Amino acid sequence: MADIEWIKTKLPTIIEDKVKKTGANKNKVIERYKKMQLDPGEAVGIIAAQSLGEPGTQMTMRTFHFAGVAELNVTLGLPRIIEVLDARKEPATPTMSIYLKKPHNTNKHKAEQIANKIKQVTLEEVTSEFELDLMTLTLKIKLDSDLLKKHSITVKQLVDSLESQISGFELSEKRGILNISTDSKDVKKVYKMKEKIRSMYVSGISGITHVLPVMTDSEYVIKTFGSNLKEVFQISEIDFTRTTTNNLCEIEKVLGIEAVREAIVFEISNVLEGEGLPVDIRHILLIADTMCYGGEMQGVTRHGITGSKQSVLARASFEIPLKHLVDASIFGEEDRLTSVVENIMINQPIPVGTGLPELIVKMRKKIAPDKKKKAVKKK
Amino acid sequence: MTDVLIDGSLVGTVSDGKTFVQDLITSRRAGKISAQVNILYNEKEENVSIDFGRNRIRRPLIVVKNGTSLLTPELIKDLKDKKIKWFDLIKRGVIEYLDALEEESTLVALKEEDITNEHTHLEINPISIFSVNVSLVPYPNYNQSSRLARGQKNQKQGAGIYALNFLNRLDTNMNLLHYPQTPMVRSFTQDIFGDSLVGGQNIVIAVLNYGGYNMEDAIVINRASIDRGLFRSTHYRPYTTEKLRYAGGQVDEIGIPPKDTQSYTLEEDYRFLGEGGLIYPEVDVTGGDVLIGKTSPPRFLSHLESFSMTANIRKDTSIRVKYGEKGTVSKVFLTESGEGNPLVRVEVRENRLPEVGDKFASRHGQKGIIGMIANPEDVPFTASGIQPDIIFSPFGMRRMTVSQILETLGGKVGAMAGRFVDGSGFQSEDVDNLRTELLDLGFREDGTETLYDGRTGRLYNARIFVGNTFYMRLKYQVTDKLQARARGRVALLTRQPTAGKAMEGGLRFGEMEKETLVGHGASLLMKERFDSDKTVTYVCERCGDIAVRDHYKNKLTCLSCGDKAKASPIEVSYAFKLFLDELKSMGIRPRLILREKYKS
Numbered sequence: 001m002a003d004i005e006w007i008k009t010k011l012p013t014i015i016e017d018k019v020k021k022t023g024a025n026k027n028k029v030i031e032r033y034k035k036m037q038l039d040p041g042e043a044v045g046i047i048a049a050q051s052l053g054e055p056g057t058q059m060t061m062r063t064f065h066f067a068g069v070a071e072l073n074v075t076l077g078l079p080r081i082i083e084v085l086d087a088r089k090e091p092a093t094p095t096m097s098i099y100l101k102k103p104h105n106t107n108k109h110k111a112e113q114i115a116n117k118i119k120q121v122t123l124e125e126v127t128s129e130f131e132l133d134l135m136t137l138t139l140k141i142k143l144d145s146d147l148l149k150k151h152s153i154t155v156k157q158l159v160d161s162l163e164s165q166i167s168g169f170e171l172s173e174k175r176g177i178l179n180i181s182t183d184s185k186d187v188k189k190v191y192k193m194k195e196k197i198r199s200m201y202v203s204g205i206s207g208i209t210h211v212l213p214v215m216t217d218s219e220y221v222i223k224t225f226g227s228n229l230k231e232v233f234q235i236s237e238i239d240f241t242r243t244t245t246n247n248l249c250e251i252e253k254v255l256g257i258e259a260v261r262e263a264i265v266f267e268i269s270n271v272l273e274g275e276g277l278p279v280d281i282r283h284i285l286l287i288a289d290t291m292c293y294g295g296e297m298q299g300v301t302r303h304g305i306t307g308s309k310q311s312v313l314a315r316a317s318f319e320i321p322l323k324h325l326v327d328a329s330i331f332g333e334e335d336r337l338t339s340v341v342e343n344i345m346i347n348q349p350i351p352v353g354t355g356l357p358e359l360i361v362k363m364r365k366k367i368a369p370d371k372k373k374k375a376v377k378k379k
Numbered sequence: 380m381t382d383v384l385i386d387g388s389l390v391g392t393v394s395d396g397k398t399f400v401q402d403l404i405t406s407r408r409a410g411k412i413s414a415q416v417n418i419l420y421n422e423k424e425e426n427v428s429i430d431f432g433r434n435r436i437r438r439p440l441i442v443v444k445n446g447t448s449l450l451t452p453e454l455i456k457d458l459k460d461k462k463i464k465w466f467d468l469i470k471r472g473v474i475e476y477l478d479a480l481e482e483e484s485t486l487v488a489l490k491e492e493d494i495t496n497e498h499t500h501l502e503i504n505p506i507s508i509f510s511v512n513v514s515l516v517p518y519p520n521y522n523q524s525s526r527l528a529r530g531q532k533n534q535k536q537g538a539g540i541y542a543l544n545f546l547n548r549l550d551t552n553m554n555l556l557h558y559p560q561t562p563m564v565r566s567f568t569q570d571i572f573g574d575s576l577v578g579g580q581n582i583v584i585a586v587l588n589y590g591g592y593n594m595e596d597a598i599v600i601n602r603a604s605i606d607r608g609l610f611r612s613t614h615y616r617p618y619t620t621e622k623l624r625y626a627g628g629q630v631d632e633i634g635i636p637p638k639d640t641q642s643y644t645l646e647e648d649y650r651f652l653g654e655g656g657l658i659y660p661e662v663d664v665t666g667g668d669v670l671i672g673k674t675s676p677p678r679f680l681s682h683l684e685s686f687s688m689t690a691n692i693r694k695d696t697s698i699r700v701k702y703g704e705k706g707t708v709s710k711v712f713l714t715e716s717g718e719g720n721p722l723v724r725v726e727v728r729e730n731r732l733p734e735v736g737d738k739f740a741s742r743h744g745q746k747g748i749i750g751m752i753a754n755p756e757d758v759p760f761t762a763s764g765i766q767p768d769i770i771f772s773p774f775g776m777r778r779m780t781v782s783q784i785l786e787t788l789g790g791k792v793g794a795m796a797g798r799f800v801d802g803s804g805f806q807s808e809d810v811d812n813l814r815t816e817l818l819d820l821g822f823r824e825d826g827t828e829t830l831y832d833g834r835t836g837r838l839y840n841a842r843i844f845v846g847n848t849f850y851m852r853l854k855y856q857v858t859d860k861l862q863a864r865a866r867g868r869v870a871l872l873t874r875q876p877t878a879g880k881a882m883e884g885g886l887r888f889g890e891m892e893k894e895t896l897v898g899h900g901a902s903l904l905m906k907e908r909f910d911s912d913k914t915v916t917y918v919c920e921r922c923g924d925i926a927v928r929d930h931y932k933n934k935l936t937c938l939s940c941g942d943k944a945k946a947s948p949i950e951v952s953y954a955f956k957l958f959l960d961e962l963k964s965m966g967i968r969p970r971l972i973l974r975e976k977y978k979s
C-alpha cells in the first residue's frame with residue numbers, strides 16, 4: 001500500500017503521464033479529481049452499509065447459495081458475505097485454488113500428480129485390516145502395499161508421521177503389519193485409539209480432503225476442499241504468488257494483514273458480482289479497511305468492530321446492552337458523545353454532514369455604550 | 380410376505396398383497412364391506428394399508444373398468460328419471476369415494492374421451508379438480524394456475540350479501556353491497572351454490588390508458604356510474620359492553636355518567652344519551668361520541684379514598700365511536716351475556732361511496748385501487764354513446780389472464796343478447812361461437828370498439844377492447860386505513876407519539892429512515908424529526924444528577940448536593956432522561972458532565 005506521502009509526491013507525475021498518453025486536458029483532469037473527492041463530513045460508513053445492504057436483501061430472496069463443480073460445493077451468496085464480515089475462524093466450506101509454476105501448469109499428468117501429493121491420506125485409506133488383540137492389548141494393522149504404492153508412501157514415512165500423533169503408545173512395524181501397544185491396562189483407551197487411528201493422516205497435507213485439477217483458460221488449477229495454506233506453500237512446484245484460499249484467518253496468519261484486506265475485498269466483490277449485483281469497490285474497500293486497520297482482522301460483530309467502539313451508548317444500542325452498561329459502570333467509563341448513535345439517543349445534532357462544522361465567533365469584551373465611540377476610533 | 384396395516388398399526392401378514400387388495404376392493408364395490416374403507420397396496424414398502432378412521436378427506440369418482448366408464452348412458456337416464464339415486468350408484472360400485480391414500484394407486488381421467496385401458500377412475504366433472512372458489516372463476520382452464528389462486532382469494536373478500544339474515548346479525552366488520560348482481564358470465568357451479576350470495580356487479584370495462592391515472596394496477600372509475608349507485612356499500616360496526624360484577628359487591632353502572640366521574644370528557648360527547656345511558660337509533664355520530672354511558676368502580680382502592688364519602692371515585696368507561704370513524708346508529712340491542720350480566724350492543728352503520736384508494740378486483744386475480752374518479756364528460760365513449768364504468772389498464776394484460784379477456788367478450792354477448800354465458804371450466808361456451816354471435820349483434824367480432832376521448836373529443840387511433848366484466852368491491856377501503864397527524868397524543872411513559880390508527884398515532888420514522896438522513900448528512904433535519912419528545916431538564920453541575928425544582932422555596936436543588944447545587948438547563952429527548960432513570964433503577968449511577976460547547 002502506498003502511503004500518503006508517496007501519493008503526494010507521485011500523483012502529479014502520474015497525472016502528467018496519463019495526460020501525455022491520452023491527450024486529455026490536464027486542468028480538467030485535476031478539476032474532476034478534486035470534484036470526485038468526498039466532502040468532509042460525508043457519512044461514508046452508512047452509505048457503504050446501505051450500498052451493501054440493499055443487494056443483501058435481494059440475495060435473501062434469490063436463494064442461490066451454493067455453486068461449484070460436482071462434489072466441490074462452495075458457500076456463496078449471503079451466507080458467504082456474512083461469513084466474511086463476521087471474520088469467522090473457519091469458513092463453512094474451506095477451499096483453495098492452487099496454481100502451478102510455469103512448466104507444470106499445462107501438464108495434466110503432473111497436475112494430477114501434485115494433486116495426489118496434496119490430498120490428505122488417512123491411515124484407513126492404505127490399510128486392509130484392523131485387529132484388536134484383547135489379550136495383549138495391541139492393535140494389529142495390516143498395510144496394503146498396493147494402496148501405499150498408489151499414494152507413493154513408504155512404510156517408513158508412514159511410521160514416522162504416525163509416531164508423532166500417538167503419544168502414550170508404542171509403535172513397531174513388522175512385514176507390513178503395524179503393532180501398536182501400550183503399557184496401560186485400560187481397555188477403553190486402546191479401543192478409543194482403534195477408532196481414532198483410522199482417520200489419522202499419514203501423508204499429503206492435513207485438512208485437504210478432496211482435490212480436483214481443473215482446466216481453466218490455459219492452465220491446470222487444483223481446486224481443493226479443505227484448506228492449509230502454510231503447508232501448500234512448502235511444495236516447490238506450486239506458484240505461491242497466485243495460490244489462494246478462502247479461509248481468511250489462514251491468509252492473515254501466513255501472509256499478513258494486507259493480504260487479508262485484499263482477500264476480503266476479493267471475496268465480497270466476487271460474491272456480489274456472481275449474483276449480478278455489482279457494488280462500487282470503494283464501499284467494500286472501506287469495510288475491509290475498517291476490519292483490518294487495527295493490525296489484526298476484526299469482524300463486524302459485537303466481539304469485533306462494534307464491540308471496540310469507544311462510546312458506551314453506541315455499544316449498548318447494538319447488542320447485549322445490559323452487559324455493556326454494567327461493565328461501563330464498573331470501570332467508570334465516560335461517554336464523550338462524539339459519534340452518531342449517542343447523539344441520536346440524546347437528540348443532539350450528529351457530527352456528520354451539516355452537523356459537523358461549527359462556527360465559533362470570538363467575542364470582544366462587552367463594550368459599554370459610552371466607550372463605544374472610542375472603540376470604533378481605535379480600530 | 381406383505382404386512383397389513385389397519386389405520387397405521389400392524390395386524391398381520393398376507394402372502395400376496397396385490398391380489399389381497401384387489402379382492403378387498405372388489406368386495407367393497409360389491410357392497411360386502413363398508414364403502415368407507417380405503418385400501419392401498421404399497422409395492423415399494425411391501426405393505427397393505429387399510430384405513431377407515433376419521434379425518435380423511437374423501438372425494439367421489441366414477442369407476443372405470445377395462446377402458447369404459449361404469450356410469451353408462453342408461454344409468455344417467457335412470458338418474459334423470461329419478462328411478463335411482465346417488466346412493467344407488469355407490470351401492471352398485473359405479474361411484475366410489477377415495478381418500479388421499481388410495482388415490483396413490485389410481486389413474487384418473489379428466490374427461491370420458493381421455494379414458495385408456497390404464498385408467499382406473501373418471502372425474503364426475505372435470506371442474507371438480509378445482510376447489511369451490513376456483514370453480515366459480517369463468518374460463519379457468521385458459522389461465523396460469525397462480526392467477527386462479529389469486530382470483531379465488533379476491534372473491535372471498537368481495538363485499539356483497541354474505542348471509543340472508545344479515546338484518547338480525549351483529550358481525551364485526553360487516554360490508555354490504557347495495558345492488559349485488561349475479562355474474563353474467565358464470566360457471567354452472569354458481570347455480571349450485573346459489574345466486575343470492577354474490578359479491579359484485581356486472582360492469583362495462585375498457586382496456587385503455589387514461590393519462591397515467593390507471594398506471595400499475597390502478598383503475599379509473601366513472602363518476603356517473605358511482606352517482607347512479609355503482610358499488611355503493613354499507614359498513615356496519617358493532618360496539619359492545621357488558622355490565623360486569625366485581626369482587627366486593629361492586630358493579631358497573633350503565634347510565635349517563637355524573638360530571639365528577641374520573642376521566643369524564645366534554646359534556647357535548649354525552650349529548651345523545653337517553654336516560655338509561657343508551658343512545659337512540661338513527662343518530663348521526665362521529666368519532667369520540669358516547670354510544671353507551673358506563674361507569675366502573677375503581678380497580679385499586681387506596682385507604683383514604685375508600686372512606687371518603689364526598690369524592691366520586693368511579694371511572695368513566697363509556698363506549699365511544701372509534702377515532703376517525705363516523706356513521707348512523709342503526710340498532711341498539713339490550714340482552715344478557717352468557718354469565719347472565721346485562722349486555723348492550725350498538726350497531727353503527729355508514730354509507731360508503733367508492734372513493735380514490737378503495738380496492739376492486741375481477742375474478743381473475745386482477746386487483747387494483749381507484750386512481751381517479753373521472754367526470755362523465757371526460758370518460759371515453761363509443762360511437763353508440765356507451766361509456767365504460769371502469770377503465771382497466773392494458774398493463775394488467777401482462778399477467779396473461781386470458782380468462783378475463785374471454786369473460787369480457789362473453790359478458791358483452793350476454794349483455795347484448797340478454798342471456799347468461801356459460802364459462803364453466805373445461806366445458807365453457809366456444810369462443811368462436813361467441814365471436815360470431817357478437818358479429819350478429821352488430822359489433823366487431825373481437826370485441827373492440829372505436830372510442831372517442833372525452834377530454835378532447837378526438838378519435839382514438841387504436842380500437843379499444845370494451846366489454847362486460849364481473850367486478851367486486853373488496854373489503855379494503857381507504858377510510859379504514861387513512862391516517863395522518865401533526866401533533867396529538869403521546870405515550871405516558873416515553874412521551875413519544877402513540878402508534879396505530881386507533882390511537883391517533885403517527886407513522887414511525889424508524890431505524891432505516893433515520894439512516895437515510897445520516898447518509899445524506901442532514902443532521903439538523905434529523906434532530907428536528909426526533910424532537911417529538913424533547914424536554915428541558917435541569918442538571919446539577921456539581922454532581923451530574925438531574926436537579927429537582929423545590930416548589931416550596933421556588934428554587935432548583937439537587938437531592939445529593941442540597942443547596943450547594945448549581946443547576947443548568949439541558950435539552951434532551953425525554954426517552955434519554957427515562958433511560959437515565961432506568962439505569963438508576965439498575966443500580967448504575969449515570970452522571971452528566973456539562974461543558975460549554977463553544978468555549979475555546
Ligand SMILES: [Zn+2]
Binds near residue numbers: 945
Ligand atoms: Zn448535585
